[in-house]
Amino acid sequence: PDWPDAGAARSWLAAERANLLATERRARGQGRPGAAARLAYAMAGFLDEECHWVDAEAVLVTAVEHWTGTGERAALCRALLHLSAVHAHTARYPEAAESGDRALRIARATGDEEAEAEVLRTLGTLNWHVGDHQAALVLFQKSFAITAMSGDSLDRARLHNNMAVTLLFLGEYDRALEHFEKTLSGFTEAGDHAALGKTLNNIGDLYLRRGDLESSRRSFEESLTFLEHSGNRYDRATVRGSLADVLTESGDIAAALPLYQETLAEFRALADRKSQADTLIGLGEAYRKAGEPERAVRHFLDALDIARLIGAAHQEIQALRHLGQAHFAAGRLDSAGQDLEAALSLAERTHDVDEKARTESVLTDVRRAVGGASTAHTLPGLTFEPGGN
Structure with a gap:
């Protein structure tokens, strides 16, 4: 199809997801694992972004098996990278670490700096998930050092956001805010409204930790206005949970409880x-x-x-x-x-x-x-x- 923009392509993928998954299974069943692996990789980013993590995991595992057998290291590296991120979303942290470490070894062995930077960012996120914030920050900084030389402004904005969130957990609010400001500038320049929404949610968390409940709530509400149109289910549930947190801190328990219940139901549906x-x-x-x-x-x-x-x-x-x-x-x-x-x-x-x-x-x-x-x-x-x- 001749898609006019990314939104149209995303809509097409959403409409055809079941058919694409069926096609991938049929290709494997007919002895065409290469075609199935290529289709799995083509779908992986969309499946991950739209929170279809179980589907993403299923197709990526078989793609990794195929490219492991054929020795196609560039394809294997990127499939492992996607698989690591998907495992992290579903809290399969040991499996995420194993896939990420394999991808990192391949990226370095093949001199693929772009892949290396992205793997380091993925592993940094994994360390943040398990609570090792110092290790996460080091990995983000290593990724940024590579990206600053060869990456684009969007990659740098993502890493500023990653470093800022990690600094929040390390109690370094001023440094975190500096990185968040650079993040907002980068995502605004790129016109990435979903990323802007997620960053505003993170800034709301910073205000909440500082006890500035009014600024925190404004930031969460602004975040939700972006994410209602351009975010995914996970993003929207996250901000609703954040709003419930600030309502709880403000003493408005009656308003917070239904938001929490709605958020919990969504996260259970997403596993x-x-x-x-x-x-x-x-x-x-x-x-x-x-x-x-x-x-x-x-x-x-x-x-x-x-x-x-x-x-x-x-x-x-x-x-x-x-x-x-x-x-x-x-x-x-x-x-x-x-x-x-x-x-x-x-x-x-x-x-x-x-x-x-x-x-x-x-x-x-x-x-x-x-x-x-x-x-x-x-x-x-x-x-x-x-x-x-």
Whole structure:
């Protein structure tokens, strides 16, 4: 077809997705694995962007098998790159790392700097998913060093956004904002409205962390205006969850709860487990602030189970911290101390500066309460005397 623009091509792919997938399966079934692999690669970007991750994984696995057997390294490298990103979306982090590492070895062996830069960015995102923010930042910086020499402005804007988000988790808000400003400039120049929407969501998160609820909400609402027209299901659900977070912080629990429920249903439909954990934590916090601590604890425990199952350290820290707060509010000081000490230990290991500071603040309150409750009350590894901190 002669598509007039990218939007028309995307619409055609959406309309023909089932037929294209059937064609790929038929090609494999008729002994034409090369044709199936090429079709899989042609669809991969669209399937990933539109959140059809199960379909993308299915076709890319067979494409990787084919090109592994034929020794076509350039094709194999890019198929592995796509597969790594898809595995990360579905929280299959070990598989994502394996595919990404294979792609990186091929890119470097063949001198393909463009592929190397993109693999480094994908691996950086993977490290962010599992909570290793220092490692993520290093990988993004390496990717940017290559992209600054040979990449285009859109690639640089993406990396500025990646570095900014990582710096948020490292507690470096001013540096993050500098990168976000460069991101907005690059995406505005490129006319990429979906990317602009996602960046505005990230900037809203920065304002939320700083306690500027009004600016945060404005940023989230502006983000949603972009993403309602040009974003995908994941993007829109993410911003709705962000809006629910700022409503919770503002005390508007009645407005936050249905947004959280809608967001959770969407992430379950997408099989995005990490985002499910994020949303469950938000729901739990909303119920805690609404005076329903037991309901809050159930949501935090569900989030903790998911985070530990998939190896998402940041979500595990958050779930533990919120559990500690809920137990503290209910007067269960021992349970509060155990959860908060576990959260603090993990935050220190993963250099999650923001969560470390928040956990330490709550833990200080618990220690003071323990000191006032008994002459010698023990928390894991420590004994506190009355008035101790």
